[in-house]
Amino acid sequence: MYLDSPTKPLISFATKDILIKIKSLTEKNQTEKIQIYCSFELDDFNILDISIKTTFFIKEKLISSESKPYDDIFEDLSNLYREINDLEEILFEVTPNSYNIFTNPLEIESGFRTLKKGMFQYSSEAIDIEKDVIESRIDREKFYKNIGANEKPIYRAIREHRWPGNITKYSVIHTDKSTVLITDGLSDCFKNRNRGCTGNGYSLEFYMEFEGTIDRIDFLNHYSFDILHQISQITVKNEKLQNEIKDQGSMVIQLNGLISIPDKYMDLLDNYGVLLNVKSENIPSDMQLNKEKVLLVSCKLIPVKELQQCLGDKFEVKKLNNICRKHKLFNYNPFDFSK
Numbered sequence: 303m304y305l306d307s308p309t310k311p312l313i314s315f316a317t318k319d320i321l322i323k324i325k326s327l328t329e330k331n332q333t334e335k336i337q338i339y340c341s342f343e344l345d346d347f348n349i350l351d352i353s354i355k356t357t358f359f360i361k362e363k364l365i366s367s368e369s370k371p372y373d374d375i376f377e378d379l380s381n382l383y384r385e386i387n388d389l390e391e392i393l394f395e396v397t398p399n400s401y402n403i404f405t406n407p408l409e410i411e412s413g414f415r416t417l418k419k420g421m422f423q424y425s426s427e428a429i430d431i432e433k434d435v436i437e438s439r440i441d442r443e444k445f446y447k448n449i450g451a452n453e454k455p456i457y458r459a460i461r462e463h464r465w466p467g468n469i470t471k472y473s474v475i476h477t478d479k480s481t482v483l484i485t486d487g488l489s490d491c492f493k494n495r496n497r498g499c500t501g502n503g504y505s506l507e508f509y510m511e512f513e514g515t516i517d518r519i520d521f522l523n524h525y526s527f528d529i530l531h532q533i534s535q536i537t538v539k540n541e542k543l544q545n546e547i548k549d550q551g552s553m554v555i556q557l558n559g560l561i562s563i564p565d566k567y568m569d570l571l572d573n574y575g576v577l578l579n580v581k582s583e584n585i586p587s588d589m590q591l592n593k594e595k596v597l598l599v600s601c602k603l604i605p606v607k608e609l610q611q612c613l614g615d616k617f618e619v620k621k622l623n624n625i626c627r628k629h630k631l632f633n634y635n636p637f638d639f640s641k
Contacts, residue, residue, distance in 0.1 A: 314381075314382065314385055314412070315381075316378045316379075316381035316382040316385060317378075317382060317403070317412070319375075319378045320375050320378045320379065320382065320394065321394065321396060321401055323372075323374055323375050323378070324336060324338055324375070324394055324396045324401075325396055325398065325401075327356075328396060328397065328398060329398070331358055332360075333358040333359055333360055333365070334359055334360055334361060334362075334397060334398070335358075335359040335362070335395065335396070335397045336356065336357070336358055336359070336394075336395075336396050336397075337356065337357045337359075337393060337394070337395050337396075337422055337423065338354065338355070338356050338372075338393070338394045338396075339354070339355045339356075339391070339392075339393045339394075339422040340352055340353065340354050340355075340379055340391065340392050340393075340394075341353045341390065341391045342379075342383050342389055342390060342391070342392075343457070343459075344459075345457040345458050345459040346456050346457050346458065346522060347458060347459075347522070349458075349459040350380055350383060350459060351457070351459030352376060352379050352380070352383075353369075353468060353469075354369070354372055354375075354379075355367065355368070355369045355422065355424075355428075356368050356369075356372075357422065357423050357424065357425065357428075364423055364425055365425070366425055366427075367423075367424050367425040367427070367428035368428070368494070369428070369468060369493040369494065373461070376461065379392075386405070386409050386412070388407055389405060389407075389409070390406050390407065391405065391406040391417055392404070392405045392406075392414075392417070393405075393417050393421055393422055402415060403415065404416060404417035404418075404421060405417050431491065431492075431493060432493075434491040434592065434593070435466075435467045435490050435491045435493055437491075437591075437592040438467075438489060438490050438491050438502050438503075438591050438592050438593065439467070439487075439490060441589075441590070441591045441592050442486065442489060442507075442589070442591060445589045445590075445591075446473055446475055446484070446486070449475050449477060449482070449584070449585060449586075450475045450476045450477040450478070450482070450584075451475070451476045452473055452474070452475055452476075453473070453474040453475075453476075453517075453518040454518065455471040455472060455473050455474075455486055456471060456472045456473075456474070456518065456521065456522065456527070457469075457470065457471045458470045458471070458472070458531065460535075463535050463538040463539055464538070465487045465488055465490065465503070465534070465538065466487070466488065466489075466490040466491060466492040466493065466494075466503035466504065467487055467490030467491065467492075467493055467503070468493050469487055469490070470487060470534075471486045471487055472484065472485055472486055472521075472527065472530065473486040474516075474518045474521060476515060477584040477585070478584070479513070479514075479583075479584055480511050480512060480513055480514070480584050480634060481511070481512050481514065481515055481516040482509050482510070482511050482512075482584070482585060483509060483510050483512075483521050483524075483526050483527065483530065484507055484508070484509035484510075484530075484598075485507045485508050485509070485530055485534055486507070487503075488503050488504045488506060488507050488508070488534060488537060488538075489502040489503045489504065489505060489506065489507055489591055489596040490502070490503045491503060491592075491593065500593070501593050501594050502591045502592070502593045502594050502596050503596075504537050504538070504541060504544055505544055505594060505596045505597065506537070506544050506547070506596055506597040506598070506599050507589075507596065507597070507598055507599070508530055508533050508534060508537075508578075508599050508600075508601050509530075509585065509598060509599070509600060509601065510526040510529065510530060510600070510601050510602075510603075510635050511582055511584065511585065511600060511633065511634055511635060512526075512634055512635055512636075512637045513634040513637075514637075516637060520637075524562075524637075525561045525562050525563050525603075526635065526637075528559065528561045529557065529561070529576060529601060529603065530601065532557050532559065533555070533557070533576065533578075533601060536555070544597070547578060547579055547597065547599060548597070551579060552577065552578060552579045552580055553577075553578050553579065554575050554576070554577050554578070554604070554608075554609060554612040554613070554625075555575070555576055555578060556573050556574070556575055556609060556613060557573070557574055557575070557576060558571070558572055558573050558574075559572060560572055561574070563603065563639065564639050566605050566606065566607075567603055567604070567605055567606060568606060569606050569609075569610075573606070573609070574603070574606065574609065575603075575604045575605075575606065575608065575609025575612070575613075576601050576602065576603060576604065577601070577602040577603075577604050577608075577625065578599055578600070578601060578602075579597075579599045579600060580600050580602055580633060581600070581633075582600050582633055583633070585598055585600065586598060600633070601635075602633065602635060603635055603636070604625065608625050611625070612625070
């Protein structure tokens with residue numbers, strides 16, 4: 303096989319496995335050349351995030367580009383990242399009979415070449431999608447800054463149920479009266495070309511609001527981060543949630559999992575309730591982005607008794623309205639339960 307060619311230096315098992323799998327992609331897609339570009343970044347929890355972009359060619363003509371995770375090479379890429387110190391980017395260029403590998407920074411010992419800007423080629427469709435994604439992020443950043451002072455976003459690497467723009471981050475915003483932890487990417491335009499980009503992702507962002515000033519670092523291991531992460535993953539898996547919020551206004555959802563909250567908020571089966579979309583005096587109810595208006599949905603942790611009142615009975619709408627009125631008066635989430 304061409305991977306064993308004496309003109310190429312010895313390569314690691316991880317690199318060889320990646321090349322074999324990429325070669326199978328060229329055969330599967332009946333293309334004459336494939337480029338796979340990968341960038342590496344550690345998130346705020348020291349978990350590796352890998353962004354993967356792919357372009358296919360026939361007769362040297364670029365036919366399509368896509369941005370999606372390839373689970374079968376993810377572990378091999380993780381191993382390669384651990385083998386090469388300070389690796390930021392890598393580009394694989396593979397044909398049925400040859401391959402080239404480019405890295406930034408340059409990895410001389412492996413015989414790789416220098417990765418330069420413009421080497422990875424995008425289709426015109428992919429370029430248009432990327433522009434839409436960037437515009438949505440610029441518009442959202444401006445809007446968040448208008449609400450209050452922003453801190454550096456919190457990044458979290460996830461492999462399954464990725465957000466529309468393939469980046470998962472949360473912003474911390476300081477208003478005059480409160481601190482807000484808010485998702486920052488559910489309203490990105492979709493990078494997946496099969497989804498199209500007619501709107502802004504899932505057309506919403508979720509947030510939790512707390513009284514006073516709270517530092518960004520204090521959110522990293524806080525229950526609010528776990529709640530927003532769970533709700534965002536539900537949104538990605540169940541796109542009907544957006545329409546349900548629009549139809550019902552406010553609603554209660556039941557979540558499950560071990561998080562650091564007092565017993566009064568969690569039942570014996572680790573279920574807890576979150577009240578969605580109670581209006582805030584500090585945060586607008588929606589924001590205009592490049593494609594459409596998107597909802598800004600508040601999330602309020604509620605005691606388990608209130609959760610039980612709202613589940614399983616269509617005649618409990620009145621109780622839900624009473625709970626909403628109560629929490630409009632006490633809209634902030636508790637941050638430190640010890641106080």
